[in-house]
Amino acid sequence: METKMRLSLMKKAAIGSVLYSMAAMGLIYYLSYDKAITISDVAQDEVIGSDLADSKENGAGAGAEAEGEPDEDSILTGRITEGETEGKAAELSEENQTDENAEEPPKEEAQETAKPEEEGGKEAEGKKQELIFGTGKSNSSFMRIPLPAECKAEDIVVENYYMNRELCILVGGVDSGFYASNVISGNLDMVEKGVCEENIEANERGVKLRFSLTDVFEYRTILENHDLYVSFLRPREMYDKIVVIDPSCGGSNTGNEENGLSEKEISLQIAKKVKERLDETDVKVYYTRMDDSNPGEEDRVRLANGTKADMYIRIQVDANTDSSVYGATTIYNEDYFIPGFGSVELADILEREVVTSIKGKALGLSKAQEEDYAIRSITIPAAAVKVGCLTNKQEAILLGREEYQEKIADGICNAIMAVYEED
Structure with a gap:
């Protein structure tokens, strides 16, 4: 009787031991599986991040490009509207706030990045820019050049460089930026192209408008309502x-x-x-x-x-x-x-x-x-x-x-x- 009881206890202990071992193994397997998932997710994030970085550097990634690609107007004008600028600034600010682990670039690198922009700005001063030509009245015999409201007749000098087939108009008291947004219009049949440049020969503020002509021409000018009208004539005329x-x-x-x-x-x-x-x-x-x-x-x-x-x-x-x-x-x-x-x-x-x-x-x-x-x-x-x-x-x-x-x-x-x- 005693022997049977001892065997029964031993049997129960063995079964309990097996069940305990199975439970322990199940727990270990479960923990290992959860950790593997976590590591896999992190590795996948790193790979995706690397691919995005490569795609940005190499110009790949159609989805990424489409999101940041400028529309036709911004390509033509090269400008960002005030609203877009504020939006971009807000996005950058939000990114800086949410990414607490992001490292700031060293100050030396930040200065190095800013320096080319400053130098580029200085180089841009005094450089030539193409004049903007627009359509005018088809029956007009004049080319119309807009002038600042404060510009007077004595601020304008016209020079005819006939050997170069070029008409040069010096306009005092105006910056080249004025002709970045104001259009030359009217009769442009005799004009091949136009360039605006800072008049570095003058001591005062002013620009030089240089028009390349199709042939040798003489000219007549009329100043009216803040516009200079220029008509081109053949020498024989x-x-x-x-x-x-x-x-x-x-x-x-x-x-x-x-x-x-x-x-x-x-x-x-x-x-x-x-x-x-x-x-x-x-x-x-x-x-x-x-x-x-x-x-x-x-x-x-x-x-x-x-x-x-x-x-x-x-x-x-x-x-x-x-x-x-x-x-x-x-x-x-x-x-x-x-x-x-x-x-x-x-x-x-x-x-x-x-x-x-x-x-x-x-x-x-x-x-x-x-x-x-x-x-x-x-x-x-x-x-x-x-x-x-x-x-x-x-x-x-x-x-x-x-x-x-x-x-x-x-x-x-x-x-x-x-x-x-x-x-």
């Missing part, structure tokens, strides 16, 4: 008599050099003296250069043909391998013939009047050669006058004297007036 004077060489192209003198300097000095005389007449004269610049041959030709001038006269200085040769000669284009008055007639009158004025020697007329590109390419009466030879010491001395240059200028002007008198 404004002037009855038009002449193009072309001092040869310029810049790094010195031309013939002998006896301490250069062709580029002498031709320019003579052209300036011609200008002094013709400024007092009713003849409109275009000059290819009035300084030590060197316009390309194509530009010189373009000016003559674009203005449809009555005549083109090039001022040159000659040189010869024979130092005993001296005198004046003229060059003409034999391929371009106009009945009545053409290049040959212009060359003849030009040589005659210059030689008479300087009481010098005529070497005769010569046909344009291959190197005489301008004379051969211009489609109006054109001639070049070589006013003397630098290789002749006696003539070189005369060419360097101002009073002799004055006489040459007189001869050129006399030739021009003689042409108009014959008409």
